[in-house]
Amino acid sequence: MPRASDTTKQEPPVALTIAGLDPSGGAGVIADVRTFSAFGCFPTAAITSLTFQNTTGVSGAAHQPAEVVRAQVLPIVEDFRVACVKTGMLPTREVIFEVARLLRETELRNVPAVVDPVLRSTSGYDLIADDARAAMCNELLPLARVVTPNIPEAERLTGLGGIADEAGMREAARLIRRETGVRAVLIKGGHLAGDALDLLDDAGTIQLFRASRIETTATHGTGCTLAAAIAACLARGLRLPAAIETAKRFVTAAIRNAPQLGRGTAPINHAVPVRFTQAGVFVADELDEDET
Numbered sequence: 001m002p003r004a005s006d007t008t009k010q011e012p013p014v015a016l017t018i019a020g021l022d023p024s025g026g027a028g029v030i031a032d033v034r035t036f037s038a039f040g041c042f043p044t045a046a047i048t049s050l051t052f053q054n055t056t057g058v059s060g061a062a063h064q065p066a067e068v069v070r071a072q073v074l075p076i077v078e079d080f081r082v083a084c085v086k087t088g089m090l091p092t093r094e095v096i097f098e099v100a101r102l103l104r105e106t107e108l109r110n111v112p113a114v115v116d117p118v119l120r121s122t123s124g125y126d127l128i129a130d131d132a133r134a135a136m137c138n139e140l141l142p143l144a145r146v147v148t149p150n151i152p153e154a155e156r157l158t159g160l161g162g163i164a165d166e167a168g169m170r171e172a173a174r175l176i177r178r179e180t181g182v183r184a185v186l187i188k189g190g191h192l193a194g195d196a197l198d199l200l201d202d203a204g205t206i207q208l209f210r211a212s213r214i215e216t217t218a219t220h221g222t223g224c225t226l227a228a229a230i231a232a233c234l235a236r237g238l239r240l241p242a243a244i245e246t247a248k249r250f251v252t253a254a255i256r257n258a259p260q261l262g263r264g265t266a267p268i269n270h271a272v273p274v275r276f277t278q279a280g281v282f283v284a285d286e287l288d289e290d291e292t
Contacts, residue, residue, distance in 0.1 A: 013235035014080045015041040018099055019088025020049040026267030027221035032228040034270035039232035046072035049091045055220055055262030063091045066098035077106045083235035084111055086228050089118040091128055093135045100139040112145040112234040116227035119153050141180035148227045150188040173201035207241055211252045218258030218266035226251050238280050249283040
């Protein structure tokens with residue numbers, strides 16, 4: 001009789017998130033894990049900060065030392081063949097240096113890294129120290145496949161003020177690539193008026209991604225989820241533009257089918273169906289009644 005290890009069943013891609021914990025479940029590590037699972041990946045995680053928050057805002061955080069973050073990641077990469085990395089809240093310079101070191105010196109150097117540059121919560125709470133922002137640009141972004149700032153994050157990373165249209169997004173992406181050495185920049189335009197427009201600058205090649213704007217307050221965790229979905233799609237072998245397009249469909253469907261939970265900015269629904277085809281993945285826009 002064959003041992004369990006002899007089975008020919010295909011192993012799922014292992015996805016690693018290095019991010020903060022949102023105990024209300026809408027963002028951070030919990031959102032990443034749910035997204036990885038939706039895309040058929042096996043989720044693993046290292047927690048960088050314990051935040052104190054719910055849908056109405058962030059009231060504080062207890063940051064983990066760099067050596068604690070490293071001690072969480074090393075056993076994972078020593079045991080599993082990790083297929084992608086997604087980073088979220090990296091609150092201190094020391095943590096960023098350690099994550100960059102892990103991406104350079106372990107097997108993680110061989111997998112795509114998606115950096116979500118979490119700088120400030122929607123409610124206005126700073127989630128990263130000022131000196132950590134410089135460390136992110138100088139140490140971490142050169143190692144990433146793509147960085148995914150929203151408009152306020154792009155403004156803080158570049159020093160540009162008032163990014164208000166596609167031209168401003170193009171300039172911000174160009175500056176981030178030039179100043180940091182990151183291969184690709186995805187500027188998320190959810191803060192702008194009109195359609196939800198995202199702009200990818202991949203080594204100077206520009207591609208736009210549009211979706212109809214949904215009038216809702218259920219957007220808690222959209223940035224974390226988009227970055228995690230991109231990472232999961234890269235782990236499954238999709239090229240970056242296809243990964244972004246699929247991730248954007250997932251987030252749009254998750255917003256459209258969001259449960260109205262909490263008294264503030266409600267979380268989105270990570271249970272929207274993701275089906276796998278020969279060409280890649282397909283995200284259904286609507287949930288069956290028993291899936292909500």
